[in-house]
Amino acid sequence: MLSKFLRKPVDVAPRQDRRRFLSIGAGALACAAVARPALARSAALAPERSLAFYNLHTGESLKTVYWADGDYVSGSLSEINYLLRDFRNDEVKAIHPDLLDLLHAITDRLGTSKPIQLISGYRSPATNAMLHARSDGVAVHSLHMDGMASDIRIPGHDLRELHKVALSLRGGGVGYYPKSDFVHVDVGRVRRWTGA
Numbered sequence: 001m002l003s004k005f006l007r008k009p010v011d012v013a014p015r016q017d018r019r020r021f022l023s024i025g026a027g028a029l030a031c032a033a034v035a036r037p038a039l040a041r042s043a044a045l046a047p048e049r050s051l052a053f054y055n056l057h058t059g060e061s062l063k064t065v066y067w068a069d070g071d072y073v074s075g076s077l078s079e080i081n082y083l084l085r086d087f088r089n090d091e092v093k094a095i096h097p098d099l100l101d102l103l104h105a106i107t108d109r110l111g112t113s114k115p116i117q118l119i120s121g122y123r124s125p126a127t128n129a130m131l132h133a134r135s136d137g138v139a140v141h142s143l144h145m146d147g148m149a150s151d152i153r154i155p156g157h158d159l160r161e162l163h164k165v166a167l168s169l170r171g172g173g174v175g176y177y178p179k180s181d182f183v184h185v186d187v188g189r190v191r192r193w194t195g196a
């Protein structure tokens, strides 16, 4: 019986920490709402946010609820980070949660639950340097290196439609690559360009 009582205070402490952590999370979300009104509006309606990916290079799929009960789900973020890793050398980096919210808003606007086809997520410095040497279209320091960008297409939706939706959300940079059949979306400055 004594051990039962002794365990109680230990149980209470992490729960309080958790509550504190959640309130910080809500504050961060309020800041995001000011910066990205379109994203916040669509996110506010959903009690949970999920994302589905299909990585075209590795053939891996993932469908996961990455936000629930007012906070990001850390285990799901880890799974997403792994799926969006640099497929050339398996380097993993944390993907910025704003990018996940942007991707979620895009699928929400398109009204699709089909997996986002991923052409490129995180790019390690080595991979980015290699791609930059090969192509003028790759920046010296791409936002892919910060886990803030992805190159995507969505099955069943015309690339022009995806492009239009991405632009309308004003969540960051949008690059249109009709020949390569993908749209680049990032959570950097709001800007747009067309590539090959």
Ligand SMILES: [Zn+2]
Binding pocket: 120, 144, 149, 150, 151, 184, 185
């Ligand atoms: Zn890109």
